[in-house]
Amino acid sequence: MRLRLFILCLFLCCLSTAMAEKVKVRIFSNNTISSVTVSFDLGQYNVLANDSLLVESTLGEGASLTVKPAGGKVSVTSDGYNYGSFDRVRFQATDTACILCINPSNVKQRTYEGDLIITATKQNTLLLINEVEFETYIAGVVQSEIYGNLTDIFRVQATISRTWALKNINKHIKEGYNFCDHVHCQAYLNRCVRPDIMLGTMQSSGVTIVDADGHLIETPFHSNSGGETANSEDVWRNALPYLRSVQDTFSFRMRQSDWTKTMTKDQWLGYFAKKHKLNTSDSAIRDSLLSFSQAHRKARILGVPLTKVRLDLQLKSTFFSVSYDSVSGKVTLSGHGYGHGVGLSQEGTIRMAQLGIAYDSIIRHYYSGARLNFNPDSPKNYVENYIQQIEKIIEDDKQQKTQVKSKKDDWLGRLFRVRDREEREEVYDESKQDNDSDWQFKFGEADTTATMKQAVPIR
Numbered sequence: 001m002r003l004r005l006f007i008l009c010l011f012l013c014c015l016s017t018a019m020a021e022k023v024k025v026r027i028f029s030n031n032t033i034s035s036v037t038v039s040f041d042l043g044q045y046n047v048l049a050n051d052s053l054l055v056e057s058t059l060g061e062g063a064s065l066t067v068k069p070a071g072g073k074v075s076v077t078s079d080g081y082n083y084g085s086f087d088r089v090r091f092q093a094t095d096t097a098c099i100l101c102i103n104p105s106n107v108k109q110r111t112y113e114g115d116l117i118i119t120a121t122k123q124n125t126l127l128l129i130n131e132v133e134f135e136t137y138i139a140g141v142v143q144s145e146i147y148g149n150l151t152d153i154f155r156v157q158a159t160i161s162r163t164w165a166l167k168n169i170n171k172h173i174k175e176g177y178n179f180c181d182h183v184h185c186q187a188y189l190n191r192c193v194r195p196d197i198m199l200g201t202m203q204s205s206g207v208t209i210v211d212a213d214g215h216l217i218e219t220p221f222h223s224n225s226g227g228e229t230a231n232s233e234d235v236w237r238n239a240l241p242y243l244r245s246v247q248d249t250f251s252f253r254m255r256q257s258d259w260t261k262t263m264t265k266d267q268w269l270g271y272f273a274k275k276h277k278l279n280t281s282d283s284a285i286r287d288s289l290l291s292f293s294q295a296h297r298k299a300r301i302l303g304v305p306l307t308k309v310r311l312d313l314q315l316k317s318t319f320f321s322v323s324y325d326s327v328s329g330k331v332t333l334s335g336h337g338y339g340h341g342v343g344l345s346q347e348g349t350i351r352m353a354q355l356g357i358a359y360d361s362i363i364r365h366y367y368s369g370a371r372l373n374f375n376p377d378s379p380k381n382y383v384e385n386y387i388q389q390i391e392k393i394i395e396d397d398k399q400q401k402t403q404v405k406s407k408k409d410d411w412l413g414r415l416f417r418v419r420d421r422e423e424r425e426e427v428y429d430e431s432k433q434d435n436d437s438d439w440q441f442k443f444g445e446a447d448t449t450a451t452m453k454q455a456v457p458i459r
């Protein structure tokens with residue numbers, strides 16, 4: 001029996017390593033963090049200092065530690081006790097269903113899954129890195145980047161976010177991590193707390209977007225196109241065949257469809273005179289600036305890049321027209337959409353999904369000539385079972401809307417506890433408490449096909 005247990009554990013270690021490709025994401029990257037308190041919402045964590053155990057026993061719910069910079073190192077304290085200063089501190093999850101609450105002294109707290117690594121910067125502040133499973137990261141991105149209540153909305157966002165992440169996996173590698181958590185990469189402002197978002201993410205598992213040659217494409221997205229997307233070369237340098245301007249009526253009558261901005265005539269003309277050296281005393285130039293219109297997207301106004309105008313005047317988009325009221329002396333910019341306008345419109349996606357348009361058709365609408373690539377190494381049976389478990393949790397929650405849930409009832413914890421036990425070929429009795437005596441081992445041949453790989457290695 002012990003030999004069989006040893007063989008089973010050895011197999012599971014190999015399996016979990018293959019299935020748990022991870023990425024490192026710098027969190028709170030736009031904030032200056034001078035102190036952070038880390039507490040434990042779910043599961044058990046080891047605390048390591050310079051790769052050695054700092055605390056002999058694992059820490060779980062109710063425990064917390066405070067970390068501060070200390071002369072190029074980080075100090076760790078708890079309830080007035082100082083553990084010392086170290087080059088690096090790691091909060092290491094002991095299994096999949098572990099959640100950390102991260103509470104900086106000057107920023108709203110967030111929760112994340114996976115590990116947390118803390119080091120000090122040269123500016124004597126803290127650098128926080130969340131090391132997390134790739135698909136868990138993608139689900140957190142989806143939650144941070146788009147709104148809605150239809151699974152296909154999240155399925156689309158997961159597909160484009162996965163494609164971007166795999167194509168840009170080494171964006172911050174020289175700094176010791178893969179991505180940051182802001183729009184410089186993709187927003188990742190919390191762990192995924194919604195099962196419907198995780199469902200959409202898993203339904204797109206192994207799916208990326210590629211060009212005609214099978215290469216991952218760039219997948220920019222924005223809030224709302226205003227009715228027409230932009231060519232990539234009108235916003236950035238390169239003209240890419242799959243980032244062509246397309247008509248997008250689906251983005252009409254959404255939250256970010258329209259906007260206005262008002263200023264004086266002198267402010268509007270003065271901007272072009274001072275910033276771009278246009279001779280606004282010339283009546284032809286002045287009239288062009290005061291009556292500029294865009295029935296379709298343009299790249300420039302009198303030779304001035306509209307992207308520059310948008311940045312300088314803090315406009316929601318470059319897709320606007322100008323009107324002048326000679327009585328009030330006011331200039332009004334009437335604009336459409338929000339964002340750079342290239343690639344996928346998120347609110348257009350939401351509307352298309354509401355109309356019942358399939359998620360792959362939505363992607364093809366915004367990325368011209370691109371196609372979906374299904375990774376043949378994705379474990380179909382594993383993913384389908386995972387999806388079934390999420391669907392069951394969603395249905396259970398619908399049936400028990402008034403039920404008060406504790407942290408131990410967290411949907412993610414329930415899902416991962418079931419998933420982990422199933423991977424270990426165990427049988428769970430849901431009628432009993434969650435302890436070791438509730439599990440019975442079933443020995444059989446190991447299913448070596450259940451190995452999750454990404455289309456591109458995560459390093």
